[in-house]
Each structure stands twice: as structure tokens, then as C-alpha cells.
Amino acid sequence: MTAGATEVDLAAEADRLLAAVAAAEVPARLIGGMAIRLLLATRLDPIFEREIADLDFVCAAGAGGGLGEVLTGAGYQADEQFNALNGARRLLFWDLERGRQVDVFVGRFEMCHELPLAERIGVHPDTLPAAELLMTKLQIVELNRKDQRDAFALLDGAEVTGADRAEDGADAINATRIASLTSQDWGLQRTFELNLERLRGGVGELELPPPRRETIAARIDHLSAAMDDAPKSRRWKMRARIGERKQWYEEPEEVQR
Numbered sequence: 001m002t003a004g005a006t007e008v009d010l011a012a013e014a015d016r017l018l019a020a021v022a023a024a025e026v027p028a029r030l031i032g033g034m035a036i037r038l039l040l041a042t043r044l045d046p047i048f049e050r051e052i053a054d055l056d057f058v059c060a061a062g063a064g065g066g067l068g069e070v071l072t073g074a075g076y077q078a079d080e081q082f083n084a085l086n087g088a089r090r091l092l093f094w095d096l097e098r099g100r101q102v103d104v105f106v107g108r109f110e111m112c113h114e115l116p117l118a119e120r121i122g123v124h125p126d127t128l129p130a131a132e133l134l135m136t137k138l139q140i141v142e143l144n145r146k147d148q149r150d151a152f153a154l155l156d157g158a159e160v161t162g163a164d165r166a167e168d169g170a171d172a173i174n175a176t177r178i179a180s181l182t183s184q185d186w187g188l189q190r191t192f193e194l195n196l197e198r199l200r201g202g203v204g205e206l207e208l209p210p211p212r213r214e215t216i217a218a219r220i221d222h223l224s225a226a227m228d229d230a231p232k233s234r235r236w237k238m239r240a241r242i243g244e245r246k247q248w249y250e251e252p253e254e255v256q257r
Helices: 010-024 032-043 064-073 080-086 117-123 130-138 145-157 175-182 186-205 210-229 234-245
Strands: 028-031 055-059 090-095 100-106
Touching (some): 010 032, 010 064, 028 032, 032 055, 032 130, 055 064, 064 100, 117 130, 130 145, 130 175, 130 186, 175 186, 175 210
Parallel strands (some): 055 100
Antiparallel strands (some): 090 100
């Protein structure tokens, strides 16, 4: 791989980096808008297509150094100050020529909430599974239009399944997987509930045929029911007593993009 030979087209650049990650056998996968585009492929309706400016990865704990070597070998410059302070959990790299960024979450995804996304790195060769990609959107307390449309794209293009079966693979939104995490964390469930309510309220505005809108609404209801029905941990029940009287989410750190 020639250092500095980044692709003009971001999708081609994602393919180039994924090939390098696979060749180096680094346990890392794409998340974010490009991951949704790659995972859904022809199931991504054109109405949900959007401009994607940067790439985001999750890697296994302890794999940040290996992924960093792949990225610097691919022509990216490490953000030395940020990485020195945050490298155990998050890393930044820059394509200076094209003004693009690669954001790396190490071991866990930490923004408004903490998600153990690296647990499912081995399910798909390029991206995290659909359930994990959706959770990175549902955990955003102030869900913007871009992230809302990404969530709708997943709910339109991926079936919601009700059991944690191996055959569900990466392509289905595994409701059991989501409920297994929310049943341990009241705050995570509360944010997911709020965003599913927002999405449910916006389904009618989607420029899709009525049967497609009905399918999305049913999938939202399926996820909500799965979270409601899952047995709750003692920790969940104790935090539920406090409710919204205490802030249940973190303010995510803003980084230059």
C-alpha cells in the first residue's frame, strides 16, 4: 500500500482500508454512515442516501495500535495529542490531503452511552451487524436529521428478528441483542425509548409507499416491545426509581470533523 494514495471517492477509500485491515488481520469493523451503506447495499433506498464525509471504525480492545499502523501506512496522520490523551478508548487519524477524518473507537463505543460493540466484531467481515449500527444511532440523546435518516434506512432495509440466533447474522436487527443491553441499563433504555418514539412519530413523513411505512412502524413497535418485555436487572430497577430526576446520559466529547 502506497502512503498518501487515498481515494477521492469515500466508498472506494472505505474498501481500500477494509482490505488493508483484513490483510493485517486487525479485528476492526466500520460503523457510521458508510457501514450502513455497505451493509444494506441494494436494500438502501435512494431516499435515505446522504453525503458521507468521514469514516468510523470500532476495533477490539488492544487492537488500536495495530489499526493505527494500518491507517498510517495507508497515508493517514495520527492526531498525536488526542491519541496520547484518549488512546485507550478512542483514536483520531487525518487524511490531510482531502480533509477527511477516521475516528476509531477502541473496545467499546462511548458517546452519550457506552455500548460493548466490539463483542460482535466477528459477525460480518466489513461492518458491525445491523443491530449494533442501529444502536449507535439510538444512543444519541439529541438525534439530528442525518442520524434519524440513518436509523430509518436500517429499519427499512433490515428485518427485526425476535431471537438471538446465529443464522440472523449481520443483516437483521436483532431485538434480543438490543434488549439484553437495555435490560441492564435504565438510562440506555430511556434514550432508546425516546428515540424510537421520535422515529415512530416521523414515519408518516417518509416518502415511501404506505406498506413500507407500516413495516417500519411495526419494526419500531417490535423493538419497543422487546425492550419492555426483557427481564430487568437489579441495577436497572434501582436506577429506574430515580428516573429523569438525574441525568442518565453523558455529554459526548466534541472533536473537530
